[in-house]
Amino acid sequence: MSGVRRAWGWVASLRDGGTTPWADWTAEGEERGPWLPGAQQLELLRRVNEEAVRRGVRTDPVLVDRLLAASAPGRGRPDLLLAGAGPEPRFGPRPVDPAALPPRDLVRVASGLIAEDLVAAGEPEPQRRHWWHRRRPWAPSYRLVGHPWLVEPALADLARRGRPQREQPRHVYVLAADLETMVAQAWTARAFAEGGAGWTEWLRGLARADRLPPRADILTPARTWGARIGPERVSIVLDRTLLPRALQGSRGLAAPPEIGGAAADLARWVGPSLALLVGRDQREALLRGRLAPRLTGLGGPAVAVPTELRGWIDDRAERLRTQLTRGGYAFLGDPDLLLAPATDRDDDRCEPSEAEVLALATQVLIEPAGPVARSAKEQQ
Helix, strand or coil: CCHHHHHHHHHHHHHCCCCCCHHHCCCCCCCCCCCCCCHHHHHHHHHHHHHHHHHCCCCCHHHHHHHHHCCCCCCCCCCCCECCCCCCCCCCCCCECHHHCCHHHHHHHHHHHHHHHHHHHCCCCCCCCCHHHCCCCCCCCEEEEECHHHHHHHHHHHHHCCCCCCCCCCEEEEECCCHHHHHHHHHHHHHCCCCCCCHHHHHHHHHHHCCCCHHHCCHHHHHHHHHHHCHHHEEEECCHHHHHHHCCCCCCCCCCCCCCHHHHHHHHHHHHHHHCCCCHHHHHHHHHHHHHHHHCCCCCCCCCCCHHHHHHHHHHHHHHHHHHHCCCCEEECCHHHHCCCCCCCCHHHCCCCHHHHHHHHHHHHHCCCCHHHHHHHHHC
16 A cells, blocks of 8 residues: 555545544545645644534535645744655654644644634724713722733723723722732733743742732732822722722623633744734734634633642732731722632643643634635635
8 A cells, every 4th residue: 555645545534524543544545746734734634623523513625725734833843744654754854643743733733823813804993982981970080900901801891881090090999819810810911912931831930030920910000009199099909899889880890801721821822823924012912802702711720820839829929918908008808818719729730731722722723714714715
């Protein structure tokens, strides 16, 4: 049996929605060109087909074409050859069994396709302002500061209700949560902005330097505004249910999106691929405005502090509580809420596995197929 013809038979099967692993494939097929697609692309297509079968749908043919033609983003990362599909090359990487590839090799390919879909979708249209968005005469004079992941959706919600914040407020509210949650959300926000290291690696770097990320630093804005308007007019908000009443409203405020650990990690992978296509500002706008809504509620549990760093995060939370309570600030909620609740953590579940990120990437590729696929489909 010709290894090359066997490989082309597998390619034809995958194009038709097949899910058989390469090692189990035996039938031959007609050669369709001088080059076979790379092992990464073929294995990713097989995984996408498996996800499509689970959903009871068929992989879109346009997505199949895009996937097989995709590259693996990253400097010096060639397409890999199939083991047993022909003579081994004298130079370069050795041929591989696609099923043995680490998930990260497949996530790289998927992230490039997702980035293309985001660019094709374009930045979300800015929200139109209507007459009911105008500032109400009775709206309180306030400003929200603190953790951006908490502040931004609340501010947008209040502005829609005609209660925007002021540059020179009478009262400042510092939105916060327990420190573990704020640090985890800071990493999530980073994943949807500049990307960077994985959760545990990033957290270890913070612990070695004994510092908190700027996005989780609520002490600095509290001190800054306390010096400007007096600490008694600065409130640390630890119970969000108390804030609407303080702002003379009755409705609860919009909460940040619920982004699971695998979803945040996928955004961290997509960011570098997106950086090859658009500038920094547009990259963040697409990640936050397009990808985040798609991933809301997905990706499993949020990241958590592993046991090895629990002592450090607890110590920093204690120090933060002491500094805030001694600062003369008002509190909406018990200061003890800054401390993470005592829970038993499984270190293996503190951050998502690469396999979980890959599984989520296949879901994003399939549903929806993406604006690139839809546009191409409409032209057929």
